[in-house]
Amino acid sequence: MTVTDPVFRDLHSAATSHRGDRIFNRTVTALAFTALLVLAGISIFLGAQAVPVLAELGPSYLTTTAWDLTSTPPDVGIWGMLYGSVLLAVIGLLIAVPAGLLLAVFMVFMAPPKISKALTSLVDLMAAIPSVIIGLWAFYVLTGPAVEWQQLLNEYLGWIPIFQNTSGNFLGTPFIAGFVLAIMMIPIITSISREVLSHTPPELINASEALGCSLWTMLRYVALPYGRGGIVGGIMLGLGRALGETIAIFFVLKIVFEVNWYNIIESGGGSVASLIVSKFGEANAGFETQLLLAAGFFLFLLTLIVNVIANLIVSRTGRMQR
Amino acid sequence: MSTIVFDKERVSELRKQKIQHPWRKRPRKFTFSVALAVLLPAAVAAGLLFGTDIPDPLVMILVYLPLQLVAAALAAIVSKGKHGIADSIIYVFAIGGSVFSLVILLSLIFTLFVNGLKAFSTQFLFQNNVYISPSTPLDYGGVGHAILGTLLIVGISMLVAIPIGVATAIYVTEVRGRAVPYVRFFVQAMSGVPSVVAGLFILTVLILTGALSTSALAGGLAYAILMLPTVARTAEEVLRLIPEDLRTGALALGSTRARTVMKVVLPAAKTGIVTAIVLGMARVIGETAPLLLVTGYSDSTVLNPVSSPISALPTYIFANVDQPYPNAVTRAWGAALVLIILVGILFVIARILGRGKVK
Numbered sequence: 001m002t003v004t005d006p007v008f009r010d011l012h013s014a015a016t017s018h019r020g021d022r023i024f025n026r027t028v029t030a031l032a033f034t035a036l037l038v039l040a041g042i043s044i045f046l047g048a049q050a051v052p053v054l055a056e057l058g059p060s061y062l063t064t065t066a067w068d069l070t071s072t073p074p075d076v077g078i079w080g081m082l083y084g085s086v087l088l089a090v091i092g093l094l095i096a097v098p099a100g101l102l103l104a105v106f107m108v109f110m111a112p113p114k115i116s117k118a119l120t121s122l123v124d125l126m127a128a129i130p131s132v133i134i135g136l137w138a139f140y141v142l143t144g145p146a147v148e149w150q151q152l153l154n155e156y157l158g159w160i161p162i163f164q165n166t167s168g169n170f171l172g173t174p175f176i177a178g179f180v181l182a183i184m185m186i187p188i189i190t191s192i193s194r195e196v197l198s199h200t201p202p203e204l205i206n207a208s209e210a211l212g213c214s215l216w217t218m219l220r221y222v223a224l225p226y227g228r229g230g231i232v233g234g235i236m237l238g239l240g241r242a243l244g245e246t247i248a249i250f251f252v253l254k255i256v257f258e259v260n261w262y263n264i265i266e267s268g269g270g271s272v273a274s275l276i277v278s279k280f281g282e283a284n285a286g287f288e289t290q291l292l293l294a295a296g297f298f299l300f301l302l303t304l305i306v307n308v309i310a311n312l313i314v315s316r317t318g319r320m321q322r
Numbered sequence: 323m324s325t326i327v328f329d330k331e332r333v334s335e336l337r338k339q340k341i342q343h344p345w346r347k348r349p350r351k352f353t354f355s356v357a358l359a360v361l362l363p364a365a366v367a368a369g370l371l372f373g374t375d376i377p378d379p380l381v382m383i384l385v386y387l388p389l390q391l392v393a394a395a396l397a398a399i400v401s402k403g404k405h406g407i408a409d410s411i412i413y414v415f416a417i418g419g420s421v422f423s424l425v426i427l428l429s430l431i432f433t434l435f436v437n438g439l440k441a442f443s444t445q446f447l448f449q450n451n452v453y454i455s456p457s458t459p460l461d462y463g464g465v466g467h468a469i470l471g472t473l474l475i476v477g478i479s480m481l482v483a484i485p486i487g488v489a490t491a492i493y494v495t496e497v498r499g500r501a502v503p504y505v506r507f508f509v510q511a512m513s514g515v516p517s518v519v520a521g522l523f524i525l526t527v528l529i530l531t532g533a534l535s536t537s538a539l540a541g542g543l544a545y546a547i548l549m550l551p552t553v554a555r556t557a558e559e560v561l562r563l564i565p566e567d568l569r570t571g572a573l574a575l576g577s578t579r580a581r582t583v584m585k586v587v588l589p590a591a592k593t594g595i596v597t598a599i600v601l602g603m604a605r606v607i608g609e610t611a612p613l614l615l616v617t618g619y620s621d622s623t624v625l626n627p628v629s630s631p632i633s634a635l636p637t638y639i640f641a642n643v644d645q646p647y648p649n650a651v652t653r654a655w656g657a658a659l660v661l662i663i664l665v666g667i668l669f670v671i672a673r674i675l676g677r678g679k680v681k
Contacts, residue, residue, distance in 0.1 A: 024580035025497055032493035032501070034486045035508040035554070038547055042519060045526045102419030110416055119420070121673070126427050128665050130608020132636045133658045136643055137430050140437075140651070149379055156380075186423050216408035237514075244516025246611040247636075251643060273518045277611055289530070296522040300515065307514030311507070 042300055049293035056287075061294065065270075067257050067279070069288060078295050080259040082302070084174070084270025088249065089242040091178025091264060092185055097235055099182070100189030107190075108197045109215065109223070120194070127187035135248030138180045143252065146176045150265040162262045172254025174269040180248050185238035192234030196227035196317070229317030236310030244303045246273035272299045352401040359397035359410075363389040390414055431662075438659025441652045447660070451621040451633070456642070456650035465657045467623040468638040471538065472664075474627055475617065475634055476603055478542025479549050484599055486546075487553030488588075491598075495561040496569075496583050506558075513551035520547040521612030529616060536618035538627040541634065544612035553602040560594030561587065597676045604668040608661055610636035635661045 053061055057076060064077030103123070107116045147170040154170075157163045200223045208218045224231075249271045255278055256268035276292050276299075283289045367386035371378060394414050398406030446464035454463035490509060494502050524544040528534040564587055572582040588595065618631025619641060633641075635657050642654035 018578045021579040024583070028489045028493045028497050029499055029501075031486050031489035032505045033508075035490065035505065035512045035550065038523075038550075039508060039512055039515075041527065042515065042523045046519070046522060049526060099419045099422055102416045103423050105412075106416040106420045110413065122424070122427060125666075125669060126423075128604050128669055129430065130610070130636065130661060130665065132608055132610040132639050133434065133662060134430070136639060136654060136658050137433060139643060141429065141433050148377065152377055152379055183426055190423070214405050214409045216412050219412065240514045244514075244518065246516070246518045247640065273516060273611070276518055276522070277614055280615060285530070293522055293526055296519050300519045303514055303516050303519075304511060308511055311510045
């Protein structure tokens, strides 16, 4: 017979010895693993759809660029789409990283507190705008000026290979799609960079000012090196969002089944997520749907890897700062 | 070694002087040169933009930007000396980058209101889309069915995602089991799942297997996947802010762990939890891709959440965007305006509730 003396029960065992608490603890713990369950479910169920596709087509599904189901064996591959997704994301990053970082620097180190607060609200609002609305705006408003910019780029910088355009069609280009992605990445990059930069220890800033540093020197040698990890993580999170973006890209990019390697102002490009939406409507329930599900599986893997790396970087710098 | 001797008379004399803050004083030369550096390039650029027909982007990049940089650098040399040059350049770029982002945001909101208001009327908010073809005049038809559909789908996803999300947050902050770092990691990884993948997952598991037809329930489940990480992470932040004293106090009074959480911690964090829910709603309300895959499309008002296709605002916009009829496009703008107003309302609620609670 053992009676535990209540005095010696620590809080934790007290919490688990009561029956109601045990039930509560187990329920909460079980629910907390839903996230794992969903991630595992996505990998297993979409992966299971990818298996027959890879068995039928072999690795050529990942290395060719075609969508022809009428030939036997079907000539299908998503390489151009995967490459296109990355190309669009890189174009987006080239625009969004400078814009987002400069906006963050302006908010933290230059603007008066009131303006800085208002800008924070605006950036949050920008992050909350649904992508279908950004797509609608891009389709009807952005394309006009964007075509004009691209014509100018082609006219004056056309000797650089990436600005070549031989077809004269400036609609549905990777440049426009990348610009749209940049609009979605700017708020992510800005809010994380702002957060990181505003946590630069004030004693370091004061010390650099006391040493006679100008704002630029302080940024270059104190604030940016200090926040580098967090900023890189924020950029990676933006990248993850860009790779998974579907609807806005669907509106502004002409999807073609050729690899558009670098002609960013030439009409036509690729994106895995948009491919899924564009082909889903006409897909028959059998093999073609499976092909799209397999494409979704590889998209999931790509974004998962990018996001995990991003979160590791962000949380590691977070711990360093604490 | 030297000794500092206070001369008492001198001290009282010094006290009479006004405090001057010489470091705060900006010489008039500084203000003047900055004003000149801002106005002069702008005037030249404006003259070129309106006076000649050189394309606008060329004027901005080849004339205005270099001119502004040179002017800012000259102003810096005049007022601060050589060391000011780098500062002046970063000021120009930072303000330029901020204006770039703001112009995009303002253009978005402005065009949304200008185009969306053309479609607005009472019947646009309450009627549905039955018997409406893309070319029907704007006097008939509306997005009432889509608003209902959106509310239904978001409501279903809330029923699923809120209990699980809050439970995840409670696990991390209250139960504090051994798996906390892993749970947080999975929630973070889940927040990166693309919306189209969430849709494909529900499609494979429920619809292709025949367990469910395209319906609001399927859409709600897909939305729940996207909503869960937002709710869990925000709720976790909020629960972290609840003082530890409340918990130990409740336990010391003899309350069980479960009662402490349900009767003390959660009520104390009530507004914060509501903020988490609102942010989760704002996160999913405009998602289009999952709905295209799992809810289907309907022109009539659907209240059956289980077995019939249903429309929501995003799918309504999607269906009307690239129609060759201006009326259909105007309807899409109108629906987009309704959607952004819904997002804005959620956003304002979250701001008001979150004021002073979460940073």
